[in-house]
Amino acid sequence: MAGLLGAPLAWLLVVYVGSLALLVASAFFSLDELSGRVTTDPTMDNLAEAFGESAYWSLVARSVGVAAAVTIACLALALPSAYYVSRLARPWAKRGLIVAMLLPLWAGYLVKAFGLRAIFEPGSEVGGGGLLRALVGWSPGFGYVAVIATLAYLWFPYMLLSVYAGFERLPESLLDASADLGAGSLRTFRSVVMPMLVPSIAAGSIFTFSLSLGDYITVKIVGGTAQLIGNIVERALLAPNQPLAAAFTIWPIGIMVAYLVVMGRLGAFENL
Amino acid sequence: MRISARARLGYRLVTYATIGLLYLPLVLIFVLSFNSARSLVWPPRGWTTRWWTTFFDVESARAALLSSARIGAVAMVIAVVLGTMLAFALQRHDFFGKQTVGLLAVLPIALPGIVTGVALRNAWVRFGWDLGFLSVVAGHTTFCIVVAYNNVVARLRRVAPNLREASADLGATPLQTFRYVTWPLIRSAVVAGGILAFALSFDEVVVTTFTAGAGISTLPQWILNNFSRPNVLPYVTVMATIVIVVSLPIAWLAQRLSDGGGETR
Numbered sequence: 001m002a003g004l005l006g007a008p009l010a011w012l013l014v015v016y017v018g019s020l021a022l023l024v025a026s027a028f029f030s031l032d033e034l035s036g037r038v039t040t041d042p043t044m045d046n047l048a049e050a051f052g053e054s055a056y057w058s059l060v061a062r063s064v065g066v067a068a069a070v071t072i073a074c075l076a077l078a079l080p081s082a083y084y085v086s087r088l089a090r091p092w093a094k095r096g097l098i099v100a101m102l103l104p105l106w107a108g109y110l111v112k113a114f115g116l117r118a119i120f121e122p123g124s125e126v127g128g129g130g131l132l133r134a135l136v137g138w139s140p141g142f143g144y145v146a147v148i149a150t151l152a153y154l155w156f157p158y159m160l161l162s163v164y165a166g167f168e169r170l171p172e173s174l175l176d177a178s179a180d181l182g183a184g185s186l187r188t189f190r191s192v193v194m195p196m197l198v199p200s201i202a203a204g205s206i207f208t209f210s211l212s213l214g215d216y217i218t219v220k221i222v223g224g225t226a227q228l229i230g231n232i233v234e235r236a237l238l239a240p241n242q243p244l245a246a247a248f249t250i251w252p253i254g255i256m257v258a259y260l261v262v263m264g265r266l267g268a269f270e271n272l
Numbered sequence: 273m274r275i276s277a278r279a280r281l282g283y284r285l286v287t288y289a290t291i292g293l294l295y296l297p298l299v300l301i302f303v304l305s306f307n308s309a310r311s312l313v314w315p316p317r318g319w320t321t322r323w324w325t326t327f328f329d330v331e332s333a334r335a336a337l338l339s340s341a342r343i344g345a346v347a348m349v350i351a352v353v354l355g356t357m358l359a360f361a362l363q364r365h366d367f368f369g370k371q372t373v374g375l376l377a378v379l380p381i382a383l384p385g386i387v388t389g390v391a392l393r394n395a396w397v398r399f400g401w402d403l404g405f406l407s408v409v410a411g412h413t414t415f416c417i418v419v420a421y422n423n424v425v426a427r428l429r430r431v432a433p434n435l436r437e438a439s440a441d442l443g444a445t446p447l448q449t450f451r452y453v454t455w456p457l458i459r460s461a462v463v464a465g466g467i468l469a470f471a472l473s474f475d476e477v478v479v480t481t482f483t484a485g486a487g488i489s490t491l492p493q494w495i496l497n498n499f500s501r502p503n504v505l506p507y508v509t510v511m512a513t514i515v516i517v518v519s520l521p522i523a524w525l526a527q528r529l530s531d532g533g534g535e536t537r
Contacts, residue, residue: 007353007357016388019394104294108516110496115300115512153294206382252384
């Protein structure tokens with residue numbers, strides 16, 4: 001067993017955990033102003049900037065808001081369709097439907113982001129907008145709305161897969177029992193289905209939340225002037241101010257660790 | 273749960289509308305790759321196959337396609353080997369910290385890509401190594417391990433343990449049991465994991481951007497670097513269509529492979 005575990009564990013610990021530890025450590029390193037080189041002289045300056053300025057606090061709050069909105073949008077779309085495919089669709093249609101909904105996951109991140117750009121393209125006074133403007137004469141343009149829609153579109157399959165697996169594990173007899181006891185379908189949904197789906201939803205939300213929280217490329221493509229945590233990390237890195245970028249990444253690391261702890265309590269890890 | 277015919281129809285409509293929405297942007301990109309205007313404006317001004325016929329003359333696009341394929345292949349092989357080993361270790365043995373190891377494997381896709389990317393870049397530079405092919409492969413392998421792991425572990429759960437015992441009772445060595453019993457049962461799951469790992473690597477942008485440095489450009493990076501140049505934009509839609517046409521059937525095949533076979537319970 002040690003032989004089997006050794007290599008993969010070594011890779012994950014050395015390559016992944018090792019560089020994460022180094023990353024957090026480098027947030028305390030200083031940047032030599034003259035040479036632009038990183039020195040290991042310890043300093044709190046980077047952390048003070050990343051955590052002390054209110055502008056960054058509101059940016060982080062906005063990022064969390066976007067990630068939460070994406071998660072809720074994914075859930076709202078996944079619940080009815082996962083329920084339909086799992087419980088109502090005819091057996092022969094089931095496999096086809098679920099594959100059809102999961103396949104776009106593999107179509108390519110940028111492909112999809114550009115597809116959404118072609119939809120949201122606001123155009124100008126004289127015309128020349130994207131699909132949405134051509135069809136309904138209006139587009140929210142590039143900004144937070146487009147970012148949330150695009151991220152929800154990108155990560156929807158992760159939520160769908162989790163929620164669908166949750167529905168598949170739900171015993172039909174429980175639903176019948178609930179109906180026999182006089183519960184309407186809404187009551188059954190609220191009191192029986194939802195509590196049993198919580199671990200699956202929590203598992204799916206880890207992906208939708210995390211992938212949205214760290215995103216900066218969708219923001220570049222459909223975000224217009226919008227900014228999320230990822231964008232300031234990138235900006236600091238390209239400055240180049242590696243220690244400051246490292247300090248900024250402590251934000252998403254901390255938020256995700258907290259998020260994982262909460263979702264773990266809800267039973268997410270048994271359903272990943 | 274009793275569902276009225278109307279409610280059933282409602283769920284059905286929502287489901288089909290969701291599927292329609294999922295494919296709309298992909299179809300749009302495909303259609304726009306024949307657009308004669310150099311923009312993403314709808315409706316297209318006119319139609320042309322020019323971008324498709326001249327695509328392979330774009331040297332940088334060809335190079336990007338090639339380096340993506342190479343990185344994907346190497347990352348896939350390492351990730352499949354490591355992921356399969358991990359699946360066997362965690363599925364067949366109980367040990368202290370097992371949960372933690374399982375969580376560790378998922379962490380690279382549960383933490384935002386930008387964290388993984390910046391961390392690897394930082395480590396690489398700190399050790400004085402040049403960013404390039406190897407650093408990108410290291411990054412991709414890290415988040416691909418979990419894909420291979422998930423596929424194999426799901427299959428191992430479905431394979432009845434008494435098959436192995438029967439094989440041992442009949443006098444097979446552990447190696448023979450693996451070769452003639454276990455491997456044929458898990459083969460398709462390993463292949464499926466490999467395919468999905470390749471697809472994931474082929475498509476990855478964020479970790480790649482930070483680990484690639486100046487020396488190497490993958491296909492997604494090529495797309496990203498060129499979308500704001502009107503002259504190259506049409507080729508971006510062509511490249512995007514190629515990605516769709518290549519990866520969707522492959523992913524479909526992987527899905528088939530990981531679902532079928534191995535059901536001995």
